[in-house]
């Protein structure tokens with residue numbers, strides 16, 4: 001079983017209630033080859049929600065308490081983002097998942113890129129970083 005970002009499977013779970021539909025990913029879910037997750041919703045954040053980005057680092061820095069995740073309104077949602085990532089990790093362990101295909105540029109799911117100060121920089125989202133530390137092979141679609 002492969003874990004996938006739910007927005008890639010067509011769920012409208014992005015901050016603005018849209019999705020990032022990817023036909024191949026959706027078909028994997030339909031064929032029970034992949035399990036969709038949204039760490040931000042699983043952490044208790046609402047949809048829609050204000051967009052957010054990692055300040056002063058990436059997901060690894062968040063896990064090491066060197067960086068925080070802040071919304072466009074200045075609210076610190078780091079705790080909920082970490083909680084959602086931990087919920088995904090629980091599911092990974094339950095399913096014995098070894099791979100995850102995650103949406104790029106998200107502060108949760110970004111695999112090689114995240115937004116910072118309105119631009120795109122190299123780095124991982126916090127859920128991606130947590131899964132990688134678990135030994136899960138993560139990749140973008």
Ligand code: SF4
Pocket residue numbers: 005006007008013014015037038039040041103106108109
């Ligand atoms: S947290 Fe991940 S799954 Fe949820 S909307 Fe953002 S990129 Fe998609």
